Every structure is written in C-alpha cells, then in structure tokens.
Amino acid sequence: MTREEKAVIIDELSQKFANTPYFYITNAAGMSVSEVDSLRRLCFERGVEYRVVKNTLIKKALETLDTDYSSFDEVLKGFSGVMFHPESGKVPAQLIKEFKKKSGSDKLKFKGASVDTAVFVGESQLDVLISLKSKQELIGEVIGLLQSPAKNVIGALTSGGQNLAGILKTLSEKED
Incomplete structure (x- = not known):
C-alpha cells in the first residue's frame, strides 16, 4: 500500500x-x-x-x-x-x-x-x-416525567368535578 x-x-x-x-x-x-x-x-x-x-x-x-x-x-x-x-x-x-x-x-x-x-x-x-439508553429514549422519559404532574392535576380536577356533580344530583333527588 x-x-x-x-x-x-x-x-x-x-x-x-x-x-x-x-x-x-x-x-x-x-x-x-x-x-x-x-x-x-x-x-x-x-x-x-x-x-x-x-x-x-x-x-x-x-x-x-x-x-x-x-x-x-x-x-x-x-x-x-x-x-x-x-x-x-x-x-x-x-x-x-x-x-x-x-x-x-x-x-x-x-x-x-x-x-x-x-x-x-x-x-x-x-x-x-x-x-x-439512546438520546430518544432519554428524551421520551423526560417528557413522560414532565407530563405526569399535569396529568395527575387534570385527572384530580375532572374526577373531583364528577364526584361533586354526583353528590349534587343525589342531594337534589333526595329533596323531592
């Protein structure tokens, strides 16, 4: 060579x-x-x-x-x-x-x-x-971690709203 x-x-x-x-x-x-x-x-x-x-x-x-x-x-x-x-x-x-x-x-x-x-x-x-782990896997984990608290708050708010609506409906039906 x-x-x-x-x-x-x-x-x-x-x-x-x-x-x-x-x-x-x-x-x-x-x-x-x-x-x-x-x-x-x-x-x-x-x-x-x-x-x-x-x-x-x-x-x-x-x-x-x-x-x-x-x-x-x-x-x-x-x-x-x-x-x-x-x-x-x-x-x-x-x-x-x-x-x-x-x-x-x-x-x-x-x-x-x-x-x-x-x-x-x-x-x-x-x-x-x-x-x-690859960069894509790490980025996916970080995004998942960042989304988790927001999803928990939204989940709590929506489930609480449904519970409150259910309680109000029950109370209104009892009064009749």
Whole structure:
C-alpha cells in the first residue's frame, strides 16, 4: 500500500470517526470465512457498517480528531475491525453479544468503543454499553416525567368535578 493510499484511508476514517458518534473496535482474529460472512450479514441487517482496518491507520485517524482517544492505544493491537452505527450506541454492543451467542464461540472480541466521545475499553464494558439508553429514549422519559404532574392535576380536577356533580344530583333527588 502506497503512502497516498494510506493517506486516503486515514482521511476517510477521520471523517467517518468525526461524523459518526458511535463506533466500536473489535477483534475477529481466528474466525472462519463463514463466521466472518455471518458477522457481516448481521451487521448489514442491523445497519452497522463493519470495516477491517490496520491499527496504525485507525490510530492516525483518531489522532486527527479533537477528542482524546489515547486510551485506545492499548487495544489497537492484533486484528482490528471497526463498527460504525449512526443512530445508537448500543446496537453494535447488542450485535456483538448476539453474534457470540449464535456462533457459540468467543472469537469476536470487543476491544473498545466511543459513544458520544465517551470511551469504553475492555470486554467488561460490553454489558454497560448494552444498558445505555439512546438520546430518544432519554428524551421520551423526560417528557413522560414532565407530563405526569399535569396529568395527575387534570385527572384530580375532572374526577373531583364528577364526584361533586354526583353528590349534587343525589342531594337534589333526595329533596323531592
């Protein structure tokens, strides 16, 4: 690979890292061709882009960004693949866990991830990433919490009005 080709790949990766808030670095060494095909198919079905890239190119692309990704230096060894997802930080984590379960092997390893510039390193972080809520889920919860008191007040007022009307009706019928 020539320097120009490497520069093009680094530039593409830099733009991809800058424009995609969710990316994962994995290790798929030792996987058979059929396992890699299965992984790529699963990625395609979930809207995850999967690319195998040299560690030095990943490292140089990350160095061009404003965020400090130096904690990835320890995991950028051996075979590395990068998963990009434009909308959710937990879809790739769920995909990795599901692939491990389906294949019955532990060949696909999670090295690290960046979720909205927060860095997660190590296999132990996979469950943490799966439990993360997306921005849309958090916004929905906040809206639900904000609507709850208003709904309670309206509910109390309408039910109280119905009770009062029922009492008045009963009293007026008794007088007759």
